[in-house]
Amino acid sequence: MNKPITTKSSSILIVDDVPKNIQVVASFLKSEGYKLAFAQNGKNALTQAQTQNIDLILLDIMMPEMDGFEVCSHLKASEKTKDIPVIFLTGKVETESVVQGFTTGAVDYVTKPFNREELLARVKTHLELKHSREEIQSLYEELDTELNLAAGIQNTVMRDLTNVSFLSTTWIFKPYGKVSGDIIDFSTGGEHEQRIFIGDATGHGIPAAFITMMVPFVIGSTTETNTTNETVTIMNEALAQRHIEDKFITGIYTKIFSDGKVLTCNAGHPPFMVIPANGSPVFPFKERGGLPMGMFTSDLIPPYEEKACQLSPGDKVIFYTDGIVEWSNSQQKIFGIPALQTFLEENRGLAIKELLNKLLVTVETFSEGNPCDDDITIIGSQYLGNQTT
Numbered sequence: 001m002n003k004p005i006t007t008k009s010s011s012i013l014i015v016d017d018v019p020k021n022i023q024v025v026a027s028f029l030k031s032e033g034y035k036l037a038f039a040q041n042g043k044n045a046l047t048q049a050q051t052q053n054i055d056l057i058l059l060d061i062m063m064p065e066m067d068g069f070e071v072c073s074h075l076k077a078s079e080k081t082k083d084i085p086v087i088f089l090t091g092k093v094e095t096e097s098v099v100q101g102f103t104t105g106a107v108d109y110v111t112k113p114f115n116r117e118e119l120l121a122r123v124k125t126h127l128e129l130k131h132s133r134e135e136i137q138s139l140y141e142e143l144d145t146e147l148n149l150a151a152g153i154q155n156t157v158m159r160d161l162t163n164v165s166f167l168s169t170t171w172i173f174k175p176y177g178k179v180s181g182d183i184i185d186f187s188t189g190g191e192h193e194q195r196i197f198i199g200d201a202t203g204h205g206i207p208a209a210f211i212t213m214m215v216p217f218v219i220g221s222t223t224e225t226n227t228t229n230e231t232v233t234i235m236n237e238a239l240a241q242r243h244i245e246d247k248f249i250t251g252i253y254t255k256i257f258s259d260g261k262v263l264t265c266n267a268g269h270p271p272f273m274v275i276p277a278n279g280s281p282v283f284p285f286k287e288r289g290g291l292p293m294g295m296f297t298s299d300l301i302p303p304y305e306e307k308a309c310q311l312s313p314g315d316k317v318i319f320y321t322d323g324i325v326e327w328s329n330s331q332q333k334i335f336g337i338p339a340l341q342t343f344l345e346e347n348r349g350l351a352i353k354e355l356l357n358k359l360l361v362t363v364e365t366f367s368e369g370n371p372c373d374d375d376i377t378i379i380g381s382q383y384l385g386n387q388t389t
Contacts, residue, residue: 042066076105147178181208199251239294268292277314313385323374
């Protein structure tokens with residue numbers, strides 16, 4: 001529970017070249033228990049603001065050598081003092097003077113002769129606002145620290161790629177925020193089998209990240225003999241049995257073998273693209289397959305299916321989440337799978353890493369500066385051929 005805001009221990013600097021004015025204001029504030037500091041010129045006021053912990057400044061406008069406007073400008077230009085609220089003390093009530101005061105960074109003004117209740121009310125209000133901002137900033141910094149920790153945990157949970165001799169793989173992983181609703185996971189079955197999972201939970205941010213972080217643990221619990229569709233079924237069951245309302249994961253689990261054979265199971269995810277090395281057209285492999293994981297227990301849905309294809313040396317496969325194809329431009333037109341297919345066709349000769357980087361730049365250019373509102377993940381693999389034969 002947050003502590004109630006208190007302003008009684010606040011420190012206030014009164015700046016006025018007329019001692020009598022300082023005495024009057026000080027008498028009002030002292031009775032309320034505030035800590036007080038005093039300055040009779042702008043230079044001394046700036047020195048005290050820099051060297052003491054001042055919570056609020058009551059600043060006279062009409063002073064010799066350096067007037068209140070100039071003092072306020074210096075205060076707002078300094079990193080140490082820019083957040084100290086300044087209330088001008090003025091005998092002027094002309095609109096031009098008031099506007100100039102706000103322009104230089106003041107938050108309020110009080111006219112002379114001073115009304116005690118008005119002065120105390122304005123001081124209390126702006127101290128409370130300052131302390132509220134500080135509390136919000138503190139909470140933001142605490143949240144940011146926790147999000148950075150969560151992002152670190154997420155990156156640790158996702159198993160990194162172990163290179164195999166027959167496959168060249170690279171990826172781009174760009175969370176929408178600190179943490180991602182996308183998930184990737186790599187594992188191997190010795191030197192002859194590379195396993196790749198790419199998934200996308202509904203939404204993004206912390207709730208989606210909590211869901212996706214379950215995936216590597218579930219995959220890690222499966223055995224060497226589990227087929228891709230059996231592994232997807234196990235993931236679906238683990239998610240569905242927990243009844244996470246309105247949360248599910250689309251995904252593709254794929255095994256690529258040293259002889260070029262590919263076994264894969266798609267659970268409601270955009271199909272991966274195949275770029276044949278022989279110049280044949282780029283094509284999406286199959287459709288979205290079964291339902292996303294976590295919607296229903298496996299006894300209530302059609303069984304997940306494993307599909308197979310064969311890669312030849314030089315063939316490339318591109319996995320992606322829908323953030324890349326659903327990124328829209330200023331006219332709300334999405335990039336789309338057909339445009340992705342066209343891009344891959346036109347750039348098929350690029351090395352796999354260069355291809356992914358250029359794809360991201362192309363979609364960013366298409367967006368016309370319209371920010372992406374989803375996580376983006378792309379995985380690219382090129383089959384190099386069976387290196388052991």
